[in-house]
Amino acid sequence: MPKPESLNPAQWEAVYHHEGPLLILAGAGSGKTRVITYRLAELLRRGVSSQRLLVVTFTNKAAAELRHRVSSLLQQDAADRELSPEQSPEQSPEQSPELPRWIGTFHAIGARLLRRLASYAGLPQSFPILDEDDTLKVCKELIAEAQLDERLLPPRALRAHIDRAKNQGLLAEEYQGSDYFSDLVRKLYLRYEARLKQLGAADFGDLLLLPVRIAEREPSVRALLACRFDHVLVDEFQDVNTVQYRLLKLLAEKSRNLAVVGDDDQAIYGWRGADVRLLLHFQHDWPDARIVKLEENYRSSQVILDAAHAVVSRNEDRHEKRLYTQRDGGDPVVFLRTRDDRSEAQFVVGTILRMQAEEGYFPEDFAVIYRTNAQSLRFEETLQAAGLPFSLLGGTRFFERAEIKDVLSYLRLCQNPDDELALRRVINVPARQLGQATVDKLLQRSKESGQSLWQVIQAAASPTTGGGLLSAKKAKDLARFVTLIEQLRERAEQLSVSALAAEVLDRTGYRLMLSTASPEDEARQQNLDAMLGSMAEEERAALEALEQQQSQPPPDEGSALLWEELRPLQLGDYLSRVALQTDEESGQRGRGVQLMTAHVAKGLEFQVVFVTGLEEGLFPSVRSGVPSLRDSEDDRVVEERRLCYVAMTRAKVQLFLTSARQRRLWGPDIRPMEVSRFLRAIPRRLLIGSPIEDTELPPEAGSPGISERHRRDESDRAEPPKRDQVALVRAQLAGRISDSDRKPQSGEPDPVDHAGGAGLASAPDPELRVEYDGDVAPPRGQPVRHASLGLGRIVAISGGDHKPVAQVQFQSGRQCAVDLRHLTVLRRDEASDLEDL
DNA sequence: AACAATGTGTCATAG
DNA sequence: ACACATTGTT
Numbered sequence: 017m018p019k020p021e022s023l024n025p026a027q028w029e030a031v032y033h034h035e036g037p038l039l040i041l042a043g044a045g046s047g048k049t050r051v052i053t054y055r056l057a058e059l060l061r062r063g064v065s066s067q068r069l070l071v072v073t074f075t076n077k078a079a080a081e082l083r084h085r086v087s088s089l090l091q092q093d094a095a096d097r098e099l100s101p102e103q104s105p106e107q108s109p110e111q112s113p114e115l116p117r118w119i120g121t122f123h124a125i126g127a128r129l130l131r132r133l134a135s136y137a138g139l140p141q142s143f144p145i146l147d148e149d150d151t152l153k154v155c156k157e158l159i160a161e162a163q164l165d166e167r168l169l170p171p172r173a174l175r176a177h178i179d180r181a182k183n184q185g186l187l188a189e190e191y192q193g194s195d196y197f198s199d200l201v202r203k204l205y206l207r208y209e210a211r212l213k214q215l216g217a218a219d220f221g222d223l224l225l226l227p228v229r230i231a232e233r234e235p236s237v238r239a240l241l242a243c244r245f246d247h248v249l250v251d252e253f254q255d256v257n258t259v260q261y262r263l264l265k266l267l268a269e270k271s272r273n274l275a276v277v278g279d280d281d282q283a284i285y286g287w288r289g290a291d292v293r294l295l296l297h298f299q300h301d302w303p304d305a306r307i308v309k310l311e312e313n314y315r316s317s318q319v320i321l322d323a324a325h326a327v328v329s330r331n332e333d334r335h336e337k338r339l340y341t342q343r344d345g346g347d348p349v350v351f352l353r354t355r356d357d358r359s360e361a362q363f364v365v366g367t368i369l370r371m372q373a374e375e376g377y378f379p380e381d382f383a384v385i386y387r388t389n390a391q392s393l394r395f396e397e398t399l400q401a402a403g404l405p406f407s408l409l410g411g412t413r414f415f416e417r418a419e420i421k422d423v424l425s426y427l428r429l430c431q432n433p434d435d436e437l438a439l440r441r442v443i444n445v446p447a448r449q450l451g452q453a454t455v456d457k458l459l460q461r462s463k464e465s466g467q468s469l470w471q472v473i474q475a476a477a478s479p480t481t482g483g484g485l486l487s488a489k490k491a492k493d494l495a496r497f498v499t500l501i502e503q504l505r506e507r508a509e510q511l512s513v514s515a516l517a518a519e520v521l522d523r524t525g526y527r528l529m530l531s532t533a534s535p536e537d538e539a540r541q542q543n544l545d546a547m548l549g550s551m552a553e554e555e556r557a558a559l560e561a562l563e564q565q566q567s568q569p570p571p572d573e574g575s576a577l578l579w580e581e582l583r584p585l586q587l588g589d590y591l592s593r594v595a596l597q598t599d600e601e602s603g604q605r606g607r608g609v610q611l612m613t614a615h616v617a618k619g620l621e622f623q624v625v626f627v628t629g630l631e632e633g634l635f636p637s638v639r640s641g642v643p644s645l646r647d648s649e650d651d652r653v654v655e656e657r658r659l660c661y662v663a664m665t666r667a668k669v670q671l672f673l674t675s676a677r678q679r680r681l682w683g684p685d686i687r688p689m690e691v692s693r694f695l696r697a698i699p700r701r702l703l704i705g706s707p708i709e710d711t712e713l714p715p716e717a718g719s720p721g722i723s724e725r726h727r728r729d730e731s732d733r734a735e736p737p738k739r740d741q742v743a744l745v746r747a748q749l750a751g752r753i754s755d756s757d758r759k760p761q762s763g764e765p766d767p768v769d770h771a772g773g774a775g776l777a778s779a780p781d782p783e784l785r786v787e788y789d790g791d792v793a794p795p796r797g798q799p800v801r802h803a804s805l806g807l808g809r810i811v812a813i814s815g816g817d818h819k820p821v822a823q824v825q826f827q828s829g830r831q832c833a834v835d836l837r838h839l840t841v842l843r844r845d846e847a848s849d850l851e852d853l
Numbered sequence: 854a855a856c857a858a859t860g861t862g863t864c865a866t867a868g
Numbered sequence: 869a870c871a872c873a874t875t876g877t878t
Contacts, residue, residue, distance in 0.1 A: 074867085074868080075867080075868075076868085121868065122868080123867095123868050124868085147868090148867090148868090149870085172864095220867090220868055223868090284866080285866080285867075287865085287866065288866085288867070288868090387865075387866080388864080388865050388866075389864075389865080389866085390863095390864065390865085410866090410867080417869085418869075418870090444856090447856080447857070449855085449856070449857095450856095451855060451856045451857080452855085452856080453854080453855055453856085454855085454856095490855095595868095596868065597868095613865085613866060613867095614866080615865090615866045615867065616866090616867085637865060637866085659866080
């Protein structure tokens with residue numbers, strides 16, 4: 017059992033709170049995970065069944081971490097009990113409680129619920145879960161089918177709108193169309209929903225949306241959910257969105273034992289529908305909630321905390337809290353303004369090398385944090401060149417690699433050959449002469465006949481039933497593929513998951529395809545081997561859990577539907593787990609220097625942290641193009657500020673902040689970058705390094721001499737910091753400057769391109785470009801020209817948060833919506849040859 | 854004509 | 869790494 021003396025009073029209160037709602041406001045590094053693990057252990061000790069505890073986290077990594085920590089706490093607990101001489105007789109001495117079985121991300125929990133509720137949603141029990149790629153393809157096809165131009169409604173935008181709707185709990189028919197644009201989205205959302213149903217598939221949003229909607233509709237299901245768990249514990253509550261909250265309310269409806277942990281200063285997922293107000297106004301729904309504040313920080317030095325606080329406290333709508341630590345003082349935060357992203361990377365890597373050599377740090381002690389994944393490249397190159405090991409967190413995720421998805425698609429086909437997306441993915445991988453044209457024919461036939469693609473393929477492959485759809489040669493190629501799949505499906509009945517996967521690699525010729533000696537192929541082979549290994553591992557774990565299973569309480573209250581049964585790993589179990597397992601194997605924390613985005617960094621901690629790219633437009637990131645209509649500039653920056661806070665508070669001992677004077681962003685142009693406003697918020701006394709007052713002139717032709725810049729760095733400091741720190745920065749500056757000796761590529765950087773033009777061949781005359789800032793929109797009937805669609809008139813204008821869009825009737829007869837920025841407004845005389853439409 | 858191989862631009866942030 | 873366009877091959 018937890019030792020109370022290792023908890024501070026606030027933590028103690030949170031751990032031992034008994035029944036009823038509980039809100040834990042946990043500042044960064046305040047021992048939040050510790051509180052959750054201890055509380056779980058305490059609940060188990062009090063006799064709450066491991067089957068009736070639900071713990072929700074945001075990432076698989078966090079779930080794995082919790083599982084691990086609870087498990088070791090329970091083991092230690094059992095060991096302690098054995099040692100203690102006086103054993104209370106009523107306490108069962110023999111075994112420590114089982115681990116809670118329901119620890120997972122919202123999506124994992126939702127998927128488990130939906131598997132059992134599938135019939136209510138008209139889905140097969142083994143529905144595939146579509147990832148982002150899959151849903152993007154679906155959106156693309158829908159847009160094509162609707163004969164819309166992708167430039168007007170980019171598939172990504174459609175997907176984002178649908179996803180957002182789902183996060184708000186809206187089904188397609190509830191989606192409100194108020195203008196042309198949202199009407200369009202509504203129509204396509206309706207088709208999207210129908211298409212997914214036809215595919216028998218669910219997307220990420222469905223995993224939460226559908227269980228909630230089913231339960232709210234079906235009283236019997238609602239009752240099941242309400243009594244399924246005795247305690248519900250939620251981590252990162254500030255990042256919960258509406259649907260997730262509705263699910264929580266359903267699950268805690270009866271017990272009312274809902275404990276949530278969160279920090280409003282770390283709310284960074286507003287863009288995917290999270291609503292901090294759920295945390296800020298928790299008492300509104302749960303008036304009797306006990307509130308516990310954790311404000312003592314056990315991670316960072318006071319200097320780091322003060323600097324981070326200075327950044328985030330600029331926000332207004334927040335619980336004011338001030339973290340304190342017993343480790344007073346600490347080294348100042350080092351700020352460095354570098355010439356460009358290259359020298360930024362060189363500074364970071366140089367510093368790591370030096371601190372490693374001189375201060376005994378290991379590569380694992382360092383984290384490099386940036387705003388966007390694209391920034392990782394420079395660091396990767398530079399670390400590579402320096403011979404430092406590193407691992408990239410996030411980015412392209414393991415299970416999204418092509419080779420992994422290919423093999424998983426074969427496995428999906430073994431489970432269900434009607435899985436159209438899986439079928440289309442692998443029909444020609446490895447190449448078997450079944451290209452686009454052939455697949456299109458088959459798809460066409462499938463659409464006409466209403467048969468599944470697999471059925472059509474089976475028919476077309478046979479000379480008797482082919483109906484002349486394909487040439488004899490193609491039919492033969494196809495028949496070979498059909499036989500392959502049929503054989504694999506037979507084998508699937510007999511083999512374990514890992515053995516089946518190995519067979520897939522073999523029989524499909526996939527291994528053979530990767531047998532060239534190229535480093536890419538070798539990496540792919542390694543990835544596949546890693547996957548086979550993880551399969552075997554899961555099989556072993558499932559068996560072990562089965563063996564160790566304690567007396568299984570029989571399903572009570574008719575809730576067999578939601579009961580989890582332990583069994584050997586089945587193909588379907590594996591596929592559904594893997595669809596949600598987007599982060600790298602969580603157990604083995606990557607080796608070497610850790611590279612990650614600020615979002616990924618949440619919840620982690622490191623000795624030394626570099627927060628990089630602190631530049632206006634990058635961090636805070638301001639989306640290029642037209643500012644959105646509703647959000648004020650500030651609204652968007654508020655979350656960025658919290659993101660910066662999250663990044664800074666990852667550091668335990670030393671924090672570095674860097675900012676480049678120029679970098680290539682989005683396009684081919686090298687842009688001058690201003691220093692981030694977040695830096696200006698930090699009191700000078702906490703900082704050493706480059707002056708922040710640095711006026712943001714792009715490097716002039718005769719760029720300032722090295723010595724001059726160096727001198728400025730020194731003279732601008734408000735207060736002399738510790739001498740060794742000065743030496744440190746000097747040494748680093750010297751290293752950096754020797755690199756930046758090279759001349760800038762061109763005398764003047766290109767002017768900032770505010771248009772964010774989307775690859776049109778000829779850019780419209782800037783003077784005639786539409787100004788659209790919400791007030792000045794072109795009137796209806798306005799003649800316009802589009803680079804590729806020709807002349808037309810505006811029929812309607814619609815905004816939306818993202819893109820101002822005009823519905824245009826073109827002279828060609830085509831009517832479609834076009835991003836306003838791609839239109840040129842014509843003067844009356846220019847439009848004379850445009851007839852009335 | 855249908856496929857395969859090769860080159861090019863693009864990308865917030867996550868499950 | 870992926871989609872797209874282009875060129876090369878059967």
